[in-house]
Amino acid sequence: MIENPEIEKSALECLSHYGVGSCGPRGFYGTTEVHLDLEDKLAEYMKCEEAVVYSYGFSTIASAIPAYAKRSDVIFVDEMVNFAIQKGLDASRSQINYFKHNDMEDLERLLMEQADLDRKNPKKAKRTRRFLVAEGIYMNTGLMAPLPKLLELREKYKLRFFLDEAISFGTIGKTGHGLTEHFNIDPSEIDMISGSLENSIGSIGGFCVGSHFIIEHQRLSGLGYCFSASAPPLLMAAAITALDIMQRDPSIFQTLRDNSTFIHSQLSSQLPSDLRVHGHPESVIKHIRLANPSGDKVADEQLLNEIVDKCEEAGLALTTAAYLSDREVNLPEPSIRVTVNALLSKNEIEFAVKTLKNCAESVFKIQL
């Protein structure tokens, strides 16, 4: 969407009307018609009652979680969630229980333990809110969350479910509505879905959708919403145009899905045996990791960086996934993160895979 001329045109139009900045928070004359339009469109697109738009993707989930979860609450969260969610969890000061990545049995075990604690202390249990946080497609691994099973557990143990669709919004599902469409589930089953306007929409910002009851609260207590200037109107206009394009032309999602599965099959078959591709075949994020990691993350990362540098010389832009090693709760293995784009043609994909294969082989040969 970034190169799309229609989006550029609407951004320029908005610029000529509103200028660049909005000069104020949403409460003090920073709310323009464009912001309100985008919120209405997002709510309509995701078939929810209300949407709230933030000016930065990172702050969205990092402000949304602490708006609801406080010190006395309990949150169950996957151990491989992205950094923004981790910051949101820190800010909420609640008790955090991590369950093994995508492992529903582990989650059930933790929930049963919590249920035992509740039985021993029913008074406290009545005041403790319980939350479940998961991502649609995990940024750090490329796998999808098993939504039906999560909803089942949610119903059974009375949790409130927040789904972060930063990557999965606008990329999976028949018409790009995200994980709920992929699994054919009604979005109102999920208490709150948060997404980002920075990945598939090609603008800057983030949003949360849900029922009136849940979203209205964020307008008074979401820190990144109340105490920060609203997003520049031109970026909001770009997002509205992107949404229009998505609604008008759902065939791009099929193209994207085809590209994802094609890349996945090519990478699995063509890469040397030292490298392995991780991620769901339909996911737009794939991680390429060493098949036999040496145990020393720094050295592994250096090796992958060499491969990436060689690829750059050959005309292929790749990047190793960046992490702050001493800040992450659960540092993932070093990897080359591949993102899929709907504009890539089959030839380009084949060229990419071949280049990667050659560079990787030459680096490994040098190593030996």
Place this chain on the structure above:
Amino acid sequence: MALDKTEYSMSAAEKMSNGAVGRNKNGVRVDRSDGHVHQNGSAKKEKRRPFIESFENIPLLTAATTFIGFHLILLMGYVTSIIFTPKVAREKNRQGYVPLYDRFESFYSRYVYRRLRDCWNIPICGCPGSEVTIKDRVTHDCGWTFEYTGTQSTALNLGSYNYLGFAQAEGSCSEDSAVKIKELGCATASPRIEFGTQKIHQELEALTAEFVGMEDAITFGMGFATNALNLPSIVSKGCLVVSDEKNHASLILGLRLSGANVEVFKHNNMESLRQVLHNAVIKGQPRSHRPWKKILIVVEGVYSMEGSIVRLPEILELKRKYKAYLYVDEAHSIGAIGRNGRGVVDYFGVDPKEVDILMGTYTKSFGSAGGYIAGSKAFIDHMRVNSHGNCYATSMSSSCAQQIISSMKIIMGKDGTNEGKKRIDQLARNSRYFRRRLNQMGIITIGNNDSPVVPMMVYMHSKIASVVRRLKTNNIAVVGVGFPATPLMEGRIRFCLSAAHTKEQLDNALVHVEEAADFLGLRYSRKRRSKEPVHYSDSESEME
């Protein structure tokens, strides 16, 4: 010594501050001190501008009526909640779940905030310049729902943060931004450390560093996130942070996320700060009594709710004495104060390198979005590797970056005109003139005479809403702030002046403010009011 003079006037003021009017002539605490610290053995310095801040105390009767009024609202709300069912969204399909919201929170937002809700979140349909186009809306059910009437009205904008008037849709800044959108697209979809750095970001950082007078700078896409994501990389467990009690929510969030110990000192009170530092150095960490890893003082340049300016020279002296680091958040002061618009260091004539970390945002004076941190090269290099924002958050949009570059060049005079200097002078004139006229009317304004933010005290919640609504019918758009952003008894109307305002616009606004003051009884001040006309100039000889 300047420090003593301030200390003296502080302790005298502390005696007055409990609202006992009888002990002092008119209950006023006025702190006057020179804006700089005398160094030993230095030659006589030129006369600096005086640092005049006033925080007149609330009259006792007003305090009592505000208190009673607030509790009356709560009582009425309670009665209403029993008699009528609220028209509020209810949760569906969630029986047996623990309630999501606290009872007082939802009560307050439904029965207190809802009555005054039409004063906030007012939608606009144009550029927030010196005049703003408001989309009219009415409520037929006391604030539960709103309906748009379909009309628009233009109002004088005294509510947006547009200090130097760069919120314009025409002009060289917007044209340059448009060019950049065509060249580089709207966004980069990548964090800075991966693929998000474009040449324009590097240009912006070099220009920012030059503007504030530091060695290097690093920029981020959002001002709030700049504080919240970078303070954890600067301080951690085992460090002590001494922070002003009125610091912004983003600073408080960043400090909470960092895990450092936080001690609060009274707002802009140097004696309180000295005591906190003194105790910290002597006692050390809480249980082990080992010395702190580092001590960081966190203050803001201009406090947007109080309108006060930080006492930078005195803080620098304390910092040197106790070997602490200093972090100044110049969100509202960069571009807005100082002879050349370079912020608090320029205002006080201090060498910027004496402050360790200067942080600021581009939203207010530059008409864009984003934030920066400036410091020494070694420090910024550390931030480039360790900052959460650099590593995980998307980089700034190229149009925003270009807007900042263009406006910064105008302020610095690099575009060849003196447009920048004219704007800075105009803002200074507007701020001083407006404040003096208000004081002359007998309205209590708090904060520094030179700050572009002028808070007018109204104290009662009902008066906040009345003033905002009344001025709106007269086509003046203002902002009211009350609990919980300010203390319970101190509701205020906050005027944000801009270089784009002309004297005629301000005079017109003042006429209507005076009318509102008469109608609602806002002339609380008991200071002597001068009858002389206030001149519209930036000479310092005009005093009340």
